[in-house]
Amino acid sequence: MPAVTFLPDNCVVEVSEGENLLRAALLADIVVHASCGGDGTCGKCLMIVESGDVAASPSARLTAEQAAAGYVVGCKTTVLGDVTVRIPDASRPGAIPSGNATRRAVNPILSRQQRIARLPRHTSPPPVAKRLVRMTPPDTTDSTNDARLVKLGLRRAHGIRDATISLAALRELPRIAREGGWVVTAIAAEPCDTLPGVSGFQAGDTTDCQYAVAVDIGTTTVEVAVIDLNTGAEIAREADYNGQTRLGDDVISRIIASTKPGGLEELGRLVTETIVKLVETALSTCGASEEDIVCYYVAGNTVMTHLLLGITPEHIRTAPYTPVTSSFPWLRAQEFGLPSASTTRLYAMPCPASWLGGDIVAGVVAAGMPWTEKLTLFIDIGTNGEIVLGNSEWLVSTSCSAGPAFEGRGIRHGMRAAEGAIEQVRIDSETLEPSYLTIGAAKPAGICGSGLIDCVSELFLCGALERTGSFVAELDNPHVREGDSGREYVLVDASSSATGCDIVLTESDIDNLMRAKAAIFAGITVLAESLDVDLNEIEEVVVAGGFGRYLDLERVVALGMVPELPRDRFVFLGNGSLLGAALAATSREVLRTARKTGEMMTYLELSVNAGFMDSYMSALFLPHTDLGQFPQTEKLRAERSRIGAVS
Amino acid sequence: MTYTDPIENPAGAIQTVMLGTGYSSLAIGGAKALPFHFFDGVMPNPPRIAMEVYDAEPSGWPASLTEAIGDVISDPVAWAKACVEQWGADMVCVQLASTDPNGANRTPEEAAQTVKEIASAVNVPLVVYGCGNAEKDAEVLKKVAEVVSDTVLAIGSASDENYKPITAAALGYGHVVVAETPIDVNMAKQLNILITQMGLPSNRVLIDPSVGAVGYGVEYAFTVMQRLRLAALNQNDAMTQMPMICNLGREAWRSKEARATAEEEPIWGDAEKRGVLWETSTAITFALSGADVLVMRHPKAVATVRTAINGMLDQ
Ligand code: FES
Numbered sequence: 028m029p030a031v032t033f034l035p036d037n038c039v040v041e042v043s044e045g046e047n048l049l050r051a052a053l054l055a056d057i058v059v060h061a062s063c064g065g066d067g068t069c070g071k072c073l074m075i076v077e078s079g080d081v082a083a084s085p086s087a088r089l090t091a092e093q094a095a096a097g098y099v100v101g102c103k104t105t106v107l108g109d110v111t112v113r114i115p116d117a118s119r120p121g122a123i124p125s126g127n128a129t130r131r132a133v134n135p136i137l138s139r140q141q142r143i144a145r146l147p148r149h150t151s152p153p154p155v156a157k158r159l160v161r162m163t164p165p166d167t168t169d170s171t172n173d174a175r176l177v178k179l180g181l182r183r184a185h186g187i188r189d190a191t192i193s194l195a196a197l198r199e200l201p202r203i204a205r206e207g208g209w210v211v212t213a214i215a216a217e218p219c220d221t222l223p224g225v226s227g228f229q230a231g232d233t234t235d236c237q238y239a240v241a242v243d244i245g246t247t248t249v250e251v252a253v254i255d256l257n258t259g260a261e262i263a264r265e266a267d268y269n270g271q272t273r274l275g276d277d278v279i280s281r282i283i284a285s286t287k288p289g290g291l292e293e294l295g296r297l298v299t300e301t302i303v304k305l306v307e308t309a310l311s312t313c314g315a316s317e318e319d320i321v322c323y324y325v326a327g328n329t330v331m332t333h334l335l336l337g338i339t340p341e342h343i344r345t346a347p348y349t350p351v352t353s354s355f356p357w358l359r360a361q362e363f364g365l366p367s368a369s370t371t372r373l374y375a376m377p378c379p380a381s382w383l384g385g386d387i388v389a390g391v392v393a394a395g396m397p398w399t400e401k402l403t404l405f406i407d408i409g410t411n412g413e414i415v416l417g418n419s420e421w422l423v424s425t426s427c428s429a430g431p432a433f434e435g436r437g438i439r440h441g442m443r444a445a446e447g448a449i450e451q452v453r454i455d456s457e458t459l460e461p462s463y464l465t466i467g468a469a470k471p472a473g474i475c476g477s478g479l480i481d482c483v484s485e486l487f488l489c490g491a492l493e494r495t496g497s498f499v500a501e502l503d504n505p506h507v508r509e510g511d512s513g514r515e516y517v518l519v520d521a522s523s524s525a526t527g528c529d530i531v532l533t534e535s536d537i538d539n540l541m542r543a544k545a546a547i548f549a550g551i552t553v554l555a556e557s558l559d560v561d562l563n564e565i566e567e568v569v570v571a572g573g574f575g576r577y578l579d580l581e582r583v584v585a586l587g588m589v590p591e592l593p594r595d596r597f598v599f600l601g602n603g604s605l606l607g608a609a610l611a612a613t614s615r616e617v618l619r620t621a622r623k624t625g626e627m628m629t630y631l632e633l634s635v636n637a638g639f640m641d642s643y644m645s646a647l648f649l650p651h652t653d654l655g656q657f658p659q660t661e662k663l664r665a666e667r668s669r670i671g672a673v674s
Numbered sequence: 675m676t677y678t679d680p681i682e683n684p685a686g687a688i689q690t691v692m693l694g695t696g697y698s699s700l701a702i703g704g705a706k707a708l709p710f711h712f713f714d715g716v717m718p719n720p721p722r723i724a725m726e727v728y729d730a731e732p733s734g735w736p737a738s739l740t741e742a743i744g745d746v747i748s749d750p751v752a753w754a755k756a757c758v759e760q761w762g763a764d765m766v767c768v769q770l771a772s773t774d775p776n777g778a779n780r781t782p783e784e785a786a787q788t789v790k791e792i793a794s795a796v797n798v799p800l801v802v803y804g805c806g807n808a809e810k811d812a813e814v815l816k817k818v819a820e821v822v823s824d825t826v827l828a829i830g831s832a833s834d835e836n837y838k839p840i841t842a843a844a845l846g847y848g849h850v851v852v853a854e855t856p857i858d859v860n861m862a863k864q865l866n867i868l869i870t871q872m873g874l875p876s877n878r879v880l881i882d883p884s885v886g887a888v889g890y891g892v893e894y895a896f897t898v899m900q901r902l903r904l905a906a907l908n909q910n911d912a913m914t915q916m917p918m919i920c921n922l923g924r925e926a927w928r929s930k931e932a933r934a935t936a937e938e939e940p941i942w943g944d945a946e947k948r949g950v951l952w953e954t955s956t957a958i959t960f961a962l963s964g965a966d967v968l969v970m971r972h973p974k975a976v977a978t979v980r981t982a983i984n985g986m987l988d989q
Contacts, residue, residue: 493868494864494867494868495834495864495868500838501838641859641860644858644859644860644861645860645863647860648860648864648867652860652863652864652867652913654867
């Protein structure tokens with residue numbers, strides 16, 4: 028990866044090729060004036076490239092003299108190799124922190140290669156795929172029937188034994204076999220399936236185009252990915268809020284809604300509509316045809332999965348709190364009206380317990396936990412915070428209600444991690460001026476989960492927030508003002524925002540985030556305590572969640588959401604549920620492991636745990652009531668608030 | 675083999691907080707064991723009894739209480755003297771209820787003057803509580819701290835809303851802060867962190883855990899106080915090692931059982947005895963759960979609690 032050296036700070040940061048200089052500066056913790064979120068329109072993030080290769084797009088924001096002197100617009104200049112960049116005084120709101128040269132390691136979301144490296148080496152074919160069968164045409168000396176020829180072919184070429192063929196497929200087979208000159212493509216799954224192994228045929232060799240769709244149904248957000256089964260690569264991805272949110276923000280209110288007359292059908296319809304819309308958009312962006320989708324792999328929490336399949340979740344809510352089922356049969360996607368062929372299947376990840384769903388099973392698999400000996404802590408941050416501790420030998424999980432703050436709901440200017448969402452924030456300790464980048468480097472429209480975490484963490488580290496999460500009372504700074512419900516921090520000025528109004532962070536937003544992070548930290552501590560695991564023994568922490576590409580783990584720690592452990596123990600996976608579903612689509616072995624994982628996981632119920640409330644209260648403080656657990660954060664805060672706006 | 679008693683050897687100790695000045699100064703706290711567990715470790719200072727004095731004649735108190743206090747009830751200085759000279763209070767707890775902006779709304783200067791007069795009339799340390807309005811208390815206590823700076827007062831209560839100005843006043847004039855949180859171990863710790871991080875040494879903070887009375891959450895308060903004490907002693911958790919003050923007279927006399935007259939509740943028996951018992955049993959409960967200062971009202975309850983504490987000290 029190219030290294031970017033910033034002067035005069037003398038700070039080095041490694042970024043991937045093609046990353047822009049403003050991002051690199053933020054990753055290096057350098058605050059640069061940037062009020063358009065990387066849109067290139069404010070012209071404030073000027074930098075001077077002293078050496079190295081960059082690609083700078085021409086900008087009307089630069090005068091001829093500036094261009095001649097090597098000035099570039101940081102957010103519109105991408106890194107091609109190692110570069111040295113000087114940040115002029117005029118581009119920074121505060122003084123240059125004195126200190127020694129630093130090299131900051133960043134951990135953005137794991138790349139595909141990094142993820143694959145965490146999985147077992149050997150490859151196995153997709154559970155459902157198009158399989159090419161060359162039939163030996165029957166003649167008078169060999170009167171083998173059509174179906175038998177297909178079965179022979181499947182066994183010889185693909186090692187699939189005892190394939191069964193659906194009635195619909197049998198009806199088509201004679202025509203297709205002859206049309207295709209005895210070369211057919213069978214849409215075939217492994218046996219031991221509730222559906223016949225072969226669900227259909229296509230004439231000739233159509234294996235070039237075969238796709239699977241992975242679907243993550245979150246309580247708040249639904250995300251889909253189209254996977255090319257020939258390469259295993261994701262070729263399109265779309266996300267949107269779950270259409271069910273209009274019937275309630277959390278799973279409990281959805282369950283209640285499902286018990287009303289017609290409610291179950293309504294909820295099923297709403298989520299299906301959301302999925303259909305997303306898949307249609309995804310298909311049109313990547314140019315795949317719905318006829319070539321062989322299977323849907325759905326991962327959702329237990330309630331979401333029940334609702335999609337039209338199974339009542341009502342008994343999850345009343346003692347003894349049981350779901351109807353923990354595993355689901357293979358189904359036909361057309362039954363749900365999803366974009367598909369008549370042969371397309373649908374598989375839902377197993378949901379081992381009421382509060383432990385297929386999303387977590389998928390996430391745990393995507394994190395590589397079933398194959399590692401390392402003691403791993405997996406945290407999935409969504410409307411529910413799910414926490415799993417263990418390794419290949421054992422897995423214990425728990426879940427706590429975090430609320431939808433991380434997905435941008437219940438936050439004044441919150442939004443999903445979509446274009447225009449502020450995903451990364453740095454704040455100058457001295458002036459409290461923010462520097463931020465939006466997803467897609469578009470005009471800022473709102474704040475998504477990672478931006479929210481960054482922003483609150485930064486305000487705390489600068490000393491602008493009390494440990495209780497309220498603004499320091501004697502703070503006198505133009506960025507902090509009295510709003511209509513308490514004090515607020517102005518992140519974006521109306522003149523720079525896409526919405527035409529100021530984007531602010533209010534005290535009640537901070538409060539929501541505090542409660543969410545406290546629930547997650549309390550879940551972690553209670554889970555570790557009940558297993559007699561010291562937090563320091565955890566060898567790896569995998570953080571998952573539908574954030575943007577960057578989740579700053581140092582800031583997640585500073586907030587006190589996860590324990591303070593050495594930085595290199597943290598990994599950010601991205602949307603683990605979606606990834607796990609996508610991985611299962613490409614590998615029979617992964618799917619089998621997911622099923623086994625579902626069976627081996629045990630669940631710890633927090634609502635009956637006497638220590639939870641206590642842990643929660645002690646986590647409702649920045650970073651935590653037990654400051655001794657966060658020595659680095661405390662050090663950082665002391666250094667930054669010393670030069671800060673408030674002292 | 676001979677049997678030896680097992681001994682708990684606590685890792686931590688309670689801070690010793692000094693109040694007052696000169697020969698009238700008084701040490702609070704300092705225990706190295708659970709309350710009255712002399713077999714485990716020392717308890718150098720028994721729970722102190724602070725008697726309440728209101729800066730203006732309180733209204734709505736039952737006759738069984740006002741009659742016991744007598745005429746001095748309308749004169750804070752005389753009331754304070756009676757507490758010390760007649761009833762043997764270790765300390766006086768001045769309640770500046772009349773500064774309440776929703777009531778008489780007395781000014782900080784007037785309040786400070788009252789405290790100053792009481793301080794010069796009695797030779798025991800004072801605890802000074804505001805009216806409970808966070809903003810007003812900050813102003814009032816700042817003035818009190820400034821005007822009465824020749825002796826160490828305990829001023830409060832400081833909450834997460836007004837701990838800053840109150841702590842600043844205590845820092846500036848050498849006083850002690852009473853930190854009040856709503857009966858929760860973590861919240862008590864959090865406020866102590868905020869206060870001590872402003873630079874006030876931890877031996878200048880008292881914890882007011884907001885207790886209830888017998889029949890009104892006494893067991894909950896007992897448990898929280900006990901947990902604070904166990905964290906302080908066994909886990910050596912510095913943010914729980916401040917002595918505790920229990921504002922219990924107010925709570926006991928708020929209960930129906932202490933207030934009802936014999937006419938209202940004929941089968942409950944003598945009203946005064948009942949009220950005194952209510953306050954006494956509440957106070958002893960908290961003495962056993964680790965209170966270092968008991969804020970009380972009725973002279974007879976004070977006498978009984980004193981006897982009980984002395985009895986336990988002599989064991
Ligand atoms: S021009 Fe780069 S941030 Fe606005």
